[in-house]
Amino acid sequence: MRVLAQVAMVMNLDKCIGCHTCSVTCKQTWTNRPGVEYAWFNNVETKPGVGYPRRYEDQEHWKGGWALDGRGRLVLRSGGRARRLLSLFANPDLPSVEDYYEPVTYDYDHLVSAPAGPDLPVARPRSLLTGRPAAVTWGANWEDGLGGAPEHAGDDPNLSGSWAEKVRFEFEQTFLFHLPRLCEHCLNPACVAACPSGALYKRVEDGIVLVDQDRCRGWRMCVTACPYKKVYVNHATGKAEKCTFCFPRVEAGRPTVCSETCVGRLRYLGLLLYDADRVAGAAATPDARDLLEAQRDVFLDPRDPEVAAAARESGIPEDWLDAARRSPVHDLVVRHRIALPLHPEYRTLPMVWYVPPLSPVLDAVTGAGGDQDDPDHVFAAVTRLRIPLEYLAELFTAGDTDVVAGVLMKLTALRSYMRRRALGEPGDDAALKAVRLTPGDAEELHRLLAVAKYADRYVVPAAHREDAAALGALENRCPVESPAGRRVPLGMPTLRRSGGGRP
Template identity: 55%
Template structure:
């Protein structure tokens, strides 16, 4: 389901990465040399069509408000792209309100490996919404797919952006993104995508979608990772191991060795303090309750999801052993949303991590229920899923009653630290030897690091000017 239709079908769209015959990472749609050799650089055969996105339309309301006629007026649907009358055959309400119906369900790639009898009962599933946004991946396929270099990933915070001045409407980023979260603006003829509200992030504020979410389901925080191991992890041969390998990328902010290395790399102490309080580190790394969306795409996404603990079907009805672990574990397998379906979506088909997370969530729910009804669970029961009362209380506060400052733990970017002397750089025009160019009427001294001394302007430009943004 979703937008565009069948967005997860990367056998058709060729989004994401794959391993070639030598075990090297390559784009599913082919690299630049392959595209030039086959001349496919001039036509994107894997790009979603406008019908996959639902052609935008409006209605001819003038026919209703115009002069009186002899026939019943009808407001016909008109394309917002061509202005011509169109016949409506599909629309976003089919997917949003009807979950795509039987047609979309039969084509859902996440149903692979699920027994036929479960598929037959799948219509009993209640609505499950998957809020999707740009994953701001560690290994973004959209960046590698863009022939113009308009897509880039910021060094300072990892946000993936589009330089629309460099965008030339190739639209390989649209097909290259396996999550299909890059769009084409038919007015400006430029690529557009989620910016993760980076001006707000720089000020330590959450994204607008996170702050306005009435369900309070979104969390934002700092996570330290080893950038040197990204390629090695993305080249993992076993798709089911990609989730575990990505966890290995994330570094422990409480480790003194990691703290020392981070400070040497230019990460300030404030950022380290925020990383220690990060809800993302707590949920994804420490408790392993959150998972990446389709890790088999090898983009190493950085937007993770806590699987839903959906209502369990009549397993505990009339049972006295509701507080026993032996009754909880079989109940997870009877959930309305099959565990294998969630595993196909979140862990490349491996149900074990998803089950472990659901066991923890179920035990947390039963523990808090027992605490309020004066029927507490035994600590031995919690220990079976790797929990203790203190961790359960902490998880409950984070997942159920977290305050604003608990869900959004973001430091300010401190852009003033980028320049060695911001006052001197203020008002300069970027030229050397220009009288009066600097602030205060004197010549501005060039801001050059020790590593850049002795290099030409072209060499400094090639090393630091990336994607239209000067790399700090």
């Protein structure tokens, strides 16, 4: 067992109101420079929708993430070294600017400098790429609130099954929810493995994936390999850029900008301990529907004395162990099992997880003529919610609707229990027992999901700069390399120490 620590995030989609404050503050902090006008390290998408860039989830087209070859070994969808070498100067699997959008500015000066005349002056759009007049036809948030859904949302790659016929983009029949996205800082990042120059690396201190600007040569293989399309090319410098998980703030023990400015308080930050020796096997799980449990099995219990001892042996300090024990991410992902990863079938083992949205359950019960106080009626209504289980399963469980239904039933039982308590009535312990929750678990989950304070939502320990020199010995370690130095043949990325010290 080789214990490493990862800073991870969970987002409660029930609380996202689509205000885009997280996107704007991230943009102002990280991508307000020439060359990355089109890049949004954090963006909020409306689902169903084609996303940003358009149809980024269609890996048959974009060749992102990992796949299994005929012998069950992990290989990049974008191809091996030979194929990537042949496409260095003509990569066919890159999104175009039209797939993102052409960033524009406006002739604001014309509003005040136009000569007097009978017509009101107009600030016309101009491309930030060419400086020429441009038409605004697409954007990073073009489908906000299902705007244009009848024309575009049907192209959502997640609506590919026969069940998709039940989705109707008509007034009073459709559904929507907001999905904030950023780099997943995966345990098995395809972008790192695909980089020919070794510029992308995963920090051994905290698992954050970064780009070494000095080593980047702009080959853009990372853009293709990332299945979430969260690596961008700065067209002014020719180098790759991506979400940094606000590592300067994390090293100071503070949450990311998107988390701290989130109006809905839907984000949670914390540590997860994981066994690096299990990463390879988890990512190579044959059945895509088993990848969720395989990834959960990689995570370790920080309260286990054996895990704590192994963590200390790996150099993880005591305050980090304490933070891992208090981690809201561990509680939501491992303990209560209500958070799910985005597209586990990409086999990158993502580390940004989501609590799926819960439609108005009691309305569904009443509409079906059921009893709101009957747990059987309430649980049965979960399968008839406005947001189809199949759609959520395509996003979070590789199509396994049973897992999604189990999470939604747990959330439903929690909501019903706390509702009765708020009305001064005795809680329904039978409903909790049916979803394997105790009254104590329900109280804790309610506190965490509904009324958690700042210190409960963000448990991020500060840097240990005194350990920076010791980490140099781990500079060229691979996350699936054994202590004896034997590498498993997966082409996994190299973990390197950044200059920021040990968070």
